[in-house]
Amino acid sequence: MSKQKLVIIGAGMATGRVLEHLTDSGADGDSGVDWDITLFNAEPRGNYNRIMLSPVLSGEKTYEDIITHDEAWYVERGVTCRFGERVMQIDREAKVVRAPNGDVPYDKLVLGTGSDPFIIPLPGHDLDGVIAYRDLEDTQKMMETGAGKRVVVIGGGLLGLEAAAGMAARGAEVTVVHIMGHLMERQLDEAASYLLKTSLEKKGITIRLMANSTAILGENGHVRALQLDGGEELPCDLLVMAVGIRPSVTLAKDAGLAVGRGVHVDDQLVTSDEDILAVGECVEHDGAVFGLVAPLYDQAKVAAQTLMGQQAVFMQKTLSTKLKVTGCDLFSAGDFAEGEGREDIVFRDPARGIYKRLVIENDTLVGAVMYGDTADGNWFFGLIKDGTDIAEMRETLIFGPAFQGGSPADPLSAVAALPLDAEICGCNGICKGKIVDAIGAGSGDLAAVRATTKASASCGTCTGLVEQLLEVTLGDDYAAPQSAAICGCTDLSHEDVRLLIRTKELKSQPAVWQELGWSTPNGCHVCRPAVNFYLIADWPVEYQDDPQSRFINERKHANIQKDGTFSVVPRMWGGITNAAELRAIADAADKYNVPTVKVTGGQRIDLLGVKGEDLPAMWADLGRAGLVSGHAYSKGLRTVKTCVGTDHCRFGTQDSTGLGIRLERALWGSWTPHKVKLGVSGCPRNCAEATCKDIGIVCVDSGYQIGVGGAAGMDLKEIQRLAEVETEEEAMDVIIAFVQLYREQAKYLDRIYKWIDKVSLDWTRERVVDDIEERAALVARFELSQSIYRRDPWADEAKKAQTKYEPLADLTLEAAE
Amino acid sequence: MNWLDIGAVDDIPLRGARIVKTKAGCVAVFRTDVEEVFAASNTCPHKAGPLAEGIVHGQKVTCPLHNWVFDLNTGKAQGADEGRIDTYPVRIETGRILLDATKLLARQAA
Numbered sequence: 001m002s003k004q005k006l007v008i009i010g011a012g013m014a015t016g017r018v019l020e021h022l023t024d025s026g027a028d029g030d031s032g033v034d035w036d037i038t039l040f041n042a043e044p045r046g047n048y049n050r051i052m053l054s055p056v057l058s059g060e061k062t063y064e065d066i067i068t069h070d071e072a073w074y075v076e077r078g079v080t081c082r083f084g085e086r087v088m089q090i091d092r093e094a095k096v097v098r099a100p101n102g103d104v105p106y107d108k109l110v111l112g113t114g115s116d117p118f119i120i121p122l123p124g125h126d127l128d129g130v131i132a133y134r135d136l137e138d139t140q141k142m143m144e145t146g147a148g149k150r151v152v153v154i155g156g157g158l159l160g161l162e163a164a165a166g167m168a169a170r171g172a173e174v175t176v177v178h179i180m181g182h183l184m185e186r187q188l189d190e191a192a193s194y195l196l197k198t199s200l201e202k203k204g205i206t207i208r209l210m211a212n213s214t215a216i217l218g219e220n221g222h223v224r225a226l227q228l229d230g231g232e233e234l235p236c237d238l239l240v241m242a243v244g245i246r247p248s249v250t251l252a253k254d255a256g257l258a259v260g261r262g263v264h265v266d267d268q269l270v271t272s273d274e275d276i277l278a279v280g281e282c283v284e285h286d287g288a289v290f291g292l293v294a295p296l297y298d299q300a301k302v303a304a305q306t307l308m309g310q311q312a313v314f315m316q317k318t319l320s321t322k323l324k325v326t327g328c329d330l331f332s333a334g335d336f337a338e339g340e341g342r343e344d345i346v347f348r349d350p351a352r353g354i355y356k357r358l359v360i361e362n363d364t365l366v367g368a369v370m371y372g373d374t375a376d377g378n379w380f381f382g383l384i385k386d387g388t389d390i391a392e393m394r395e396t397l398i399f400g401p402a403f404q405g406g407s408p409a410d411p412l413s414a415v416a417a418l419p420l421d422a423e424i425c426g427c428n429g430i431c432k433g434k435i436v437d438a439i440g441a442g443s444g445d446l447a448a449v450r451a452t453t454k455a456s457a458s459c460g461t462c463t464g465l466v467e468q469l470l471e472v473t474l475g476d477d478y479a480a481p482q483s484a485a486i487c488g489c490t491d492l493s494h495e496d497v498r499l500l501i502r503t504k505e506l507k508s509q510p511a512v513w514q515e516l517g518w519s520t521p522n523g524c525h526v527c528r529p530a531v532n533f534y535l536i537a538d539w540p541v542e543y544q545d546d547p548q549s550r551f552i553n554e555r556k557h558a559n560i561q562k563d564g565t566f567s568v569v570p571r572m573w574g575g576i577t578n579a580a581e582l583r584a585i586a587d588a589a590d591k592y593n594v595p596t597v598k599v600t601g602g603q604r605i606d607l608l609g610v611k612g613e614d615l616p617a618m619w620a621d622l623g624r625a626g627l628v629s630g631h632a633y634s635k636g637l638r639t640v641k642t643c644v645g646t647d648h649c650r651f652g653t654q655d656s657t658g659l660g661i662r663l664e665r666a667l668w669g670s671w672t673p674h675k676v677k678l679g680v681s682g683c684p685r686n687c688a689e690a691t692c693k694d695i696g697i698v699c700v701d702s703g704y705q706i707g708v709g710g711a712a713g714m715d716l717k718e719i720q721r722l723a724e725v726e727t728e729e730e731a732m733d734v735i736i737a738f739v740q741l742y743r744e745q746a747k748y749l750d751r752i753y754k755w756i757d758k759v760s761l762d763w764t765r766e767r768v769v770d771d772i773e774e775r776a777a778l779v780a781r782f783e784l785s786q787s788i789y790r791r792d793p794w795a796d797e798a799k800k801a802q803t804k805y806e807p808l809a810d811l812t813l814e815a816a817e
Numbered sequence: 818m819n820w821l822d823i824g825a826v827d828d829i830p831l832r833g834a835r836i837v838k839t840k841a842g843c844v845a846v847f848r849t850d851v852e853e854v855f856a857a858s859n860t861c862p863h864k865a866g867p868l869a870e871g872i873v874h875g876q877k878v879t880c881p882l883h884n885w886v887f888d889l890n891t892g893k894a895q896g897a898d899e900g901r902i903d904t905y906p907v908r909i910e911t912g913r914i915l916l917d918a919t920k921l922l923a924r925q926a927a
Contacts, residue, residue: 181831185851261911287910342876342890522832525872525879525886548832552870552881560881564867808835808846809823811918 003036006307007097007104009087009251010112011039013293014280016047016068017300018110022307023077037079038104040097043135044084046074051293053139054324057166063136090255092273108307111252111263111271111278115245115291120154124216125241129223133163133242145238147171152226152236154213156183158323160242161200165325168205175206175234177213177226182510187321187332189521191348191355192371194510198353199328208234210544247282247289262289267313269303279303285314292319320381322374331377334359334367334384342366347398348517351417355514356398357521363391376400414492414500414516415468422503424465427458427763435466439473446470459759461495461745468496487526489518494530494747501534507542509535509549523549530748533635536671537743540785553633556805557793558615561608566615568594568607569632570622571668574642574660574680575603584625592618602639602677604630613805619794628792631668635749638677640664641689645682645699654699656682659728663697666736669790670782673746673755676739691719694752695735704731708738709753709761717753720761723769737768737778744781818906819922820915826854827912834869834878839921844905845869846914847889849876855889856907856916862900 006022008015022035039046052066074081082099089098090109097104117132119125131138142163145151149172153164156178168174176183182193183200197207212229216239225233247262258264258272262284269277269285279299281290290296298314305312320333347356354372358365358380364387368380379401383390390397420433430453438452449466450457456466464483471478483493492500497516506512512531513523523531532549547555558566570585585605589597596608610618619629631638642660646652660680667676679690680697690696692712696719698705703726707719722738725731741764746755756764767774797804829835829848836859837844843859845868855876859869866882877895879886886895887902894900906917 180851189850344875521875524874524877525884528872528874548830548873551872556870560867560870562864562882564865564870803828804830804835807838807843808828808914809821809837811821811823811837811839811921 003034004107005105006035006037006108006110007040007106008037008110008112009040009097010114010280010282011041011043011045011047011083012112012114012280013047013050013068014296014300015039015110015112017297018112018279018304018307019047019069019077019079021301021304023079037077038097038106039074039079039081039083040085040087040099041081041083042086045136046070046081046083048136050135051324053133053136054162054166057139057142057163058169058326059143059166060326087251090251090276092255092276095275107275109276110303110307111276111282112280113248113251113282115281116248117241118244118246119241120213120243122213122216124218124223127216127218127223127239128221129237130216130239130241133159133240134245138240141238142167142240143170145170145172149173149237150235151175151238151240152177152234153240153242154178154226155240155242155244156180156207156209157186157242157244158184158321160240161196161328162324163240163242164205165200165203165328168203169326172238174204175208175236176200177208177211177228177234179210179212181210183207183209184323184330184332187369188330188371189357189369190510191357191514191521192330192332192369194508194514195353195355195371196323196328196330200325203327245281245291247284249282252278252282260284267302267315268306269299269314270306277303277306286316288316292321294319318381318384320377322377329370329372329374331368331370331374331381333377333381334365344521345394345398346519346521348514348519349413350515350517351413358398360390360394360397363389363394365390365397412468412472414504415465416472417515418500418503424469424499424503425453425455425458425462426499426502428454430455432469435469436473439470444470444474444478459745459763461759462499464493464496465499486530487524489513489520489523489527490516492516497531498534498538498745498747501531501538507535507539509546533671533673533748536789537785540788554635556612556615557619557629557633557797558610559633563609565609565611567632568610568615568618568622569600569604569630570627571630571664572604573664574640574657576657576661577604581625581627584622584627588618588621591621600632600639602632603641604632604639606632613807615805616798616800620798623792623795623798628668629794631793634671635674636669636671636676637664637667638675640667640678640680641693642680643682643687645680649682651685652682652699653701654682654704654728656680656688656697656699659697659699659704659731660688662728662732663735666732666786667739669793670739670743670786671789672739672743673748674751676742676752678735692717693719695719695738697731697735702726704728706731706734706738708764709756711751711753713751715753720756722761722765733775733779734768736782737775738764740778740782740785741767743785744778818917819919820908821918822913823916824914825912826852826909826914829854829914832873834871834873836867836869837916839918841921843867843869844916844921845878846907846916847873847878849873849889852909854907854909854914856905857887857889857892858902858904860902861885861887862894862902863898868902 047069049066055061085099087099117134151167151172151174153160153176164174164176182190214229215227217225223239225235227233249259252263253259263278265278265283271278280296302312302314318334323330342361345358357369359367365383418432422432435455443449443452456463485491528549532546535543552560592614594607598606600606640660640663642657645656676694678695679688679693681688681690682699692710696707705724706722708722710719711717834845834847845859847855861880863885866880870881871878876889885898892902892904908915
């Protein structure tokens with residue numbers, strides 16, 4: 001029979017496979033179809049293994065290594081190659097492909113036009129030195145950018161990170177700019193992503209998350225820097241955009257084929273024209289487009305079979321991802337996105353930097369993410385693909401096929417992983433090594449360790465860690481009394497977590513979950529607010545507050561009421577207000593139909609029953625009158641209640657109102673383990689009820705009596721005397737230092753009186769009263785934190801998009817079908 | 818199925834929620850992961866707490882009023898608490914959230 005004319009446009013990985021299937025099994029073979037093949041390629045070369053460009057970039061392979069078909073291969077199979085020639089048009093009427101060096105008629109046509117890199121249309125994107133990461137030319141440009149050069153990569157996905165690692169391996173100074181909060185967010189969860197980031201940073205790559213690019217700056221037509229939205233400039237000699245790909249469909253579209261995001265194909269890979277097939281990254285099948293190699297190979301096989309007249313069906317399958325960066329072992333497979341009735345199994349080994357998470361649905365595995373140890377990846381992938389029933393092995397599944405005898409997650413591993421110079425006891429400056437030595441020398445229990453090293457002998461918050469060190473060092477010979485864990489996500493106590501956040505310098509929630517071996521993917525409603533607070537308190541500058549880890553009141557800056565409405569309490573500094581403020585409050589009450597207006601016990605006014613969506617507008621109105629949030633909803637400074645002091649009262653000994661206002665101005669906005677209320681009374685008659693506040697100051701002729709640890713809630717407590725000072729200045733410093741010590745040391749949700757019961761009042765007095773240097777250091781740390789947090793959240797929220805407070809959609813007007 | 822586009826995935830903060838108003842009451846749409854959303858009744862069966870205001874963790878939400886925890890897959894209250902919230906089919910397509918409004922609209926037509 002006469003030869004059929006087949007034209008293939010694009011020499012990529014998919015069409016390369018089509019050629020192999022056709023020429024190896026088809027020509028003169030069973031199918032009886034003999035092909036006269038012409039292969040077009042816009043790149044001036046034939047088929048090569050594009051996914052191996054990253055090893056070429058990093059120098060682990062050469063271009064020659066990744067050529068899949070050389071010239072001899074094409075000659076042998078009689079394939080006419082038209083490389084370096086871009087097809088201009090497909091004339092479906094005449095069944096001819098039009099190209100610069102002459103037209104070629106076809107009986108069957110295969111489109112393999114692949115995809116184009118997506119270029120963000122930033123100002124300056126057309127400058128010299130701005131490239132995508134797509135083909136060999138791009139790779140060569142990156143390979144030329146070696147030692148001493150600066151590179152910025154936009155995009156923290158698979159391709160961007162491979163580009164970054166490749167150039168870093170060649171000595172370039174690389175920064176990755178990623179718009180999302182974690183790397184490879186489509187494939188990895190935060191914990192795996194955190195480990196990946198840590199490994200890349202060890203390779204000298206700088207990672208900038210939540211970074212929004214605004215412009216590419218040039219000089220003499222060449223890229224000079226990338227500008228971020230804060231105005232910051234990242235200087236660079238080369239800028240690589242790796243933010244995604246789009247199916248290349250222009251040719252198909254111009255030819256009038258059905259095109260959506262990609263060229264539409266059916267299960268046989270046939271387009272809307274029965275003589276034209278399409279494979280690879282240019283196609284859209286059943287709503288999906290493709291970027292990984294496995295489905296492309298499946299498509300190639302089905303397309304070849306279709307051409308040969310055989311029955312074949314292309315089916316979309318579960319995919320797995322690996323990152324081709326040496327030393328970054330990650331694996332991600334399956335689907336985390338849809339489905340009901342799911343359950344997670346999480347395994348973390350902080351000491352070895354391992355994280356594994358399995359997603360199970362109806363006794364089958366549907367997804368897996370792994371970092372650090374991916375040896376079992378393919379086994380898990382097999383279980384996912386085959387839909388194997390895992391009910392029998394559920395308990396041990398996470399340990400992989402070799403389990404049977406594997407050890408469960410070790411709650412002590414976080415402590416075991418600490419370096420010997422890690423500080424355990426902050427009070428006495430005792431590091432792990434010293435304690436381990438003491439244990440080795442015979443100190444076999446807590447009392448002995450305290451006696452020989454002084455560790456845990458002062459405030460006692462590190463007791464849990466010392467117990468764990470005893471357990472790690474002595475093994476089964478020591479049974480540590482279990483301190484209460486924060487929640488079911490961890491075996492560690494609040495105190496342990498606080499200390500480890502500091503010792504191990506953990507500065508993000510995913511870092512805490514991973515390094516301290518959390519057993520859940522992202523904590524729970526008990527641990528998340530606590531960890532969020534600890535990170536704010538210890539790393540005020542580095543850590544970014546996470547509103548989603550806060551209780552609703554602190555997320556929406558208002559107190560939720562039993563009917564779902566909110567209460568709004570503006571701050572009245574030291575209980576002082578004026579006619580203008582009162583008028584603004586009255587106007588707001590009218591405008592937003594506030595049903596109840598009440599005077600609080602903390603000397604201010606509460607507007608109760610405000611609708612959630614009205615909050616930002618109401619705050620903006622109040623803000624115009626100079627009113628700010630009263631934080632009546634926060635674990636932070638609430639009010640400073642004062643009496644009128646020397647200004648009006650005939651008994652007043654000091655300016656209690658003035659001191660109250662000063663204290664409130666200094667302390668407001670700071671986050672604390674629990675709420676903090678202050679009172680300042682101008683004389684021992686105590687009209688401000690200072691003696692039942694968390695911190696109460698009673699003015700006397702000789703100065704100021706500072707008491708702490710009062711409460712008038714479920715427990716009624718009278719303050720205990722912390723210090724008596726002569727000047728207002730000293731009173732300010734002692735109180736601020738005390739608040740900072742509370743912020744740094746106390747367990748989340750312990751009021752001051754509960755905390756003092758644990759560490760003792762004397763211990764706090766030594767630090768904030770007796771030790772002048774320590775007091776100054778505490779004040780300095782408080783000021784650093786307040787440089788970020790001493791601001792009005794209402795003003796910030798009112799300025800931001802109001803959407804957070806509004807419904808996402810309103811379907812009440814939608815008609816039924 | 819009657820899939821309605823109710824907004825973009827990125828309109829909901831990660832581990833957050835937003836509500837959708839319907840004649841059958843408010844539906845809360847929870848974003849539990851970058852590419853994972855759930856839809857359920859916004860009303861806690863205990864004391865009618867607004868669940869969209871709760872803390873979202875794993876595939877669960879904790880009611881802001883009295884800390885009842887619900888599995889968003891099944892709608893069942895966890896632990897010692899007994900109760901259930903209605904769940905609704907929802908999916909993500911190219912960054913948009915599609916909610917199946919069959920049940921929600923049917924009820925209003927009736």
